[in-house]
Amino acid sequence: MEEIREVLRLWLGLAVGLPAPGLRTIAAHAGVDRKTVRRYVEAAQAAGLTRDAGASAITDELIGQVVAGVRPARPNGHGQAWEALVPFTDEITAWVKGGTQDQPDPLTVTKIHILLARRGCVVPYRTLMRFATECCGYRRTTTTVRIADGDPGVECQIDFGYLGMLHDEATGKRRKVFALVFTAVYSRHTFVWLSHTQTLSAILAGCAAAWEFFGGVFTVLIPDNMKPIVSQADKVNPILSQGWLDYTAHAGFVTDTARVRTPQDKPRVERTIHYVQNNFWAGENFGSLETAQAAAVRWCEQTAGLRIHGTTAAAPAVLFDAEERVHLLPIPTDYDVPVFKQVKVHRDFHASVGRALYSLPETWIGSSLDVRLDSQTVKFYHRGTLVKQHPRHPAGGQSTDPNDYPADKAAYALRNINKLVATCEHHGPHIGIYAARIVDDPRPWTRVRAVYMLIGLVGTYGPGPVDAACATALDFDVIAVPKISSMLQQAMEKTTPIMPSAAGSGPSRFARDPAEYATNGTQLALVPDPDNTIQE
Numbered sequence: 001m002e003e004i005r006e007v008l009r010l011w012l013g014l015a016v017g018l019p020a021p022g023l024r025t026i027a028a029h030a031g032v033d034r035k036t037v038r039r040y041v042e043a044a045q046a047a048g049l050t051r052d053a054g055a056s057a058i059t060d061e062l063i064g065q066v067v068a069g070v071r072p073a074r075p076n077g078h079g080q081a082w083e084a085l086v087p088f089t090d091e092i093t094a095w096v097k098g099g100t101q102d103q104p105d106p107l108t109v110t111k112i113h114i115l116l117a118r119r120g121c122v123v124p125y126r127t128l129m130r131f132a133t134e135c136c137g138y139r140r141t142t143t144t145v146r147i148a149d150g151d152p153g154v155e156c157q158i159d160f161g162y163l164g165m166l167h168d169e170a171t172g173k174r175r176k177v178f179a180l181v182f183t184a185v186y187s188r189h190t191f192v193w194l195s196h197t198q199t200l201s202a203i204l205a206g207c208a209a210a211w212e213f214f215g216g217v218f219t220v221l222i223p224d225n226m227k228p229i230v231s232q233a234d235k236v237n238p239i240l241s242q243g244w245l246d247y248t249a250h251a252g253f254v255t256d257t258a259r260v261r262t263p264q265d266k267p268r269v270e271r272t273i274h275y276v277q278n279n280f281w282a283g284e285n286f287g288s289l290e291t292a293q294a295a296a297v298r299w300c301e302q303t304a305g306l307r308i309h310g311t312t313a314a315a316p317a318v319l320f321d322a323e324e325r326v327h328l329l330p331i332p333t334d335y336d337v338p339v340f341k342q343v344k345v346h347r348d349f350h351a352s353v354g355r356a357l358y359s360l361p362e363t364w365i366g367s368s369l370d371v372r373l374d375s376q377t378v379k380f381y382h383r384g385t386l387v388k389q390h391p392r393h394p395a396g397g398q399s400t401d402p403n404d405y406p407a408d409k410a411a412y413a414l415r416n417i418n419k420l421v422a423t424c425e426h427h428g429p430h431i432g433i434y435a436a437r438i439v440d441d442p443r444p445w446t447r448v449r450a451v452y453m454l455i456g457l458v459g460t461y462g463p464g465p466v467d468a469a470c471a472t473a474l475d476f477d478v479i480a481v482p483k484i485s486s487m488l489q490q491a492m493e494k495t496t497p498i499m500p501s502a503a504g505s506g507p508s509r510f511a512r513d514p515a516e517y518a519t520n521g522t523q524l525a526l527v528p529d530p531d532n533t534i535q536e
Contacts, residue, residue, distance in 0.1 A: 004066050006030050007040045008058050012051065020051065043069030081123040085131045088121060093136040109138065144264070153327025155185040155256075156218035157266040160198050160226065161273035163281045168196060169288055177289065179276050179296075180206040183269040184218070188312060189320035190272050190304045192280065192296040194289055200228035200243045204337055207251070213297070214320075216328025217253050222266050224258050233260045242340040246372075251332045272304075279303065338374040345369065349404055353378055355395035359404040360388050417444050420451050427458045428467030430474060437479045453481045461488045 010026040023041075027034040047065040049057055085092070095115070098106035107115075109129050116123070132138035149155075161179045168175045180193040180203065191213045193206030203226075211217050225233040232239040238257045240248075248255055258265035280299045286292035305317030312319060343351045345364045350357040353371050358378055360369075370381040373392070378399075380388040390399040402416075417439050425432025435454060439447045458466050469487045473479070 001063050001067065003030065003032060004040050004063055004070075005058060007032065007037055008044055008049065008062075008066075009055070011037075011041050011044075012053060012055070012058075014055055039070050040066060079127075081127045082131060084121055084123055085116075085128065088116060088119075089135055092116075092132055096132055096136050096138040149186050151327070152186045152324040153184075153216075154219045155222060156220070157183050157185060157222045157269035159224050159266060159269045159273060161277060163194070163277060166196075166286060166289060166292065177292070178202075179273070179281075181269050181272050181276055182206075182210045182214075183272045184214070184316070184320060184324060185222075185268050187314075187316050187320035187324045188268065188272075188309050189214070189300075189316040189324070190276075191300050192276055194293045194296055196289065198226065198228065200241070201337055203228055204243075204247055204335065207247070208335065211251075211331045213300070214328060215325055216331060217251055218328060220254050220256050222256050222258060222269075224263075224266065225260050229255070230257055233257070235259050242370075242372075243338065246338060246340075247335060250335050252329050275304070336374045336376065338372050341371050341373070342368055343371050343380075350398075350400070351380070354392075356393040357398040357400075358388070358390045358393075359400040361404045362406060364388075417448070420448065420455075424451065424454060427455070427463040428470070430467045430470040431458065431463070434470040434474060434479070434484075437474075438481070450481045454484065457481070457485055457488060461492070465491065 007026060007030050010021060010029055013021060023034050023037045027037045030037065043066040044062065046069060047062055049062060092112060094100065095103070095107040095112050096109075098104055109125070109132055112132065113123075113125055113128050116128070129138075133140065159181055161181060163177045163179050165174045166177045167173075175196045178195050178198055180195060182191040182193070183189075191210045193209050195202040195206065223229050225238070227241075229241060229244045230238050231241045240255060240257075244255070263270045280296060280303075284292075284295070286295065301317065305320075306315045308314065309316055339354075341353070343353055345351045345360050345367055347365060349359050349362065349365065351360060351369065351371075353373055358380075360380060364380075364382070364387065367382070369387065372379045372381070376392055378390045378392055379386055388401075388404075390401075393399050421432060421435045421439065424435035431454065435451050438450050438454070441447050454466070454470075465488055466484065469484045469491075472487065473484055
């Protein structure tokens with residue numbers, strides 16, 4: 001309207017001092033096209049304006065008539081070209097979507113423009129682009145709504161952002177530097193933690209530093225689907241990693257992950273990452289990661305924290321101290337970062353964790369167990385149930401619980417000489433004395449096999465005969481288990497075996513007297529003889 005008013009004033013000669021300025025002169029002074037000036041003037045003349053009229057003739061009614069003349073009313077807000085496309089709505093929708101047998105792939109707007117021209121519908125390309133977007137689903141975009149910030153001290157959004165390269169003093173090489181950015185949703189107060197990696201240890205270290213910086217823990221953390229935190233992404237029920245769940249239970253906060261490839265779920269930190277990259281890191285030259293981290297803390301306190309935020313119209317650090325800090329959870333105690341893994345229990349009753357060996361009961365041999373390893377303890381779980389716990393040992397160490405071995409193998413496996421001697425004493429006093437004499441050596445472990453042979457004789461001949469043989473050998477001071485074996489064998493040869501009775505003569509239909517098969521604990525091998533005699 002102001003443009004039309006200015007053109008008409010110039011046409012009447014009220015502004016340039018000329019009685020009848022031309023269209024070019026009017027266009028130059030008004031800053032519009034000469035053809036536009038002609039349209040305005042013709043519409044005003046049609047409404048009754050003459051060249052000799054005064055300034056009072058340019059009224060609001062006249063301006064309204066000129067506007068109606070140069071821009072006819074559109075009942076639905078669109079012009080004739082748009083109305084010409086309405087009958088082709090279904091066809092254009094099918095072309096932009098595709099997926100049919102005749103047209104499996106969608107068509108471009110340029111091709112649709114050509115096809116419509118063949119059918120006699122010639123419209124501007126830009127009009128067709130707007131029509132296809134608004135009415136036919138072409139590149140349809142969703143609307144964006146502003147989500148309320150929530151209560152103070154509740155939500156904090158975190159995300160990693162790449163900054164650049166930095167010299168690493170530990171390796172002597174240039175390495176990538178990532179910024180783990182914490183942004184309080186309510187106040188926009190920010191903390192930056194720098195790291196060369198994006199591992200769980202780096203995230204937990206950043207969390208510990210952030211809680212010290214903020215003076216407490218936020219109730220809800222909103223990360224993206226970074227692997228150290230989210231094992232399996234899902235819109236509704238994501239599966240969090242064991243390490244992250246263990247830390248959340250320690251710190252007391254709740255995790256509300258963003259959806260995959262949906263930065264709109266954490267816009268506060270997304271915008272802050274660009275601010276960190278451009279305002280803090282760009283153009284700087286830090287000597288080490290420690291120097292850069294100290295500079296990042298100062299930047300968060302003095303620059304990012306004291307600027308006037310465009311949305312909140314307040315300094316984030318001031319707003320945080322005034323309204324948000326008092327609502328934070330207390331800072332947790334120091335967290336011993338654990339390692340979670342799955343191991344298999346081997347046939348030797350041990351599992352390898354951190355290059356050290358830890359024993360488990362025979363029940364778990366061949367099973368795969370979950371392990372939680374920290375600086376002090378090693379815990380083994382089966383489906384969430386704790387089945388064994390050991391103190392942590394360095395690489396190459398070993399922790400063996402004697403109770404994990406079977407009773408008959410524990411002494412041998414652990415080289416427990418005293419337990420072997422005690423086992424022999426249990427079978428007979430002279431057997432115990434004889435075993436003690438056997439292992440009476442500077443290197444007793446080298447004599448253990450002889451003790452096991454002595455225990456084997458007890459199983460073959462019984463404890464009574466073996467104890468008597470050991471007593472005889474001790475009288476003559478003969479310490480040799482083969483001699484004991486020979487004495488027992490000769491004694492058995494001089495013993496008259498009990499002859500087997502006829503079948504069916506016993507008290508039961510199928511039973512026979514056990515004495516028919518053994519004498520003094522020794523089995524007799526019966527072989528057929530042509531002369532119908534029984535030989536041992």
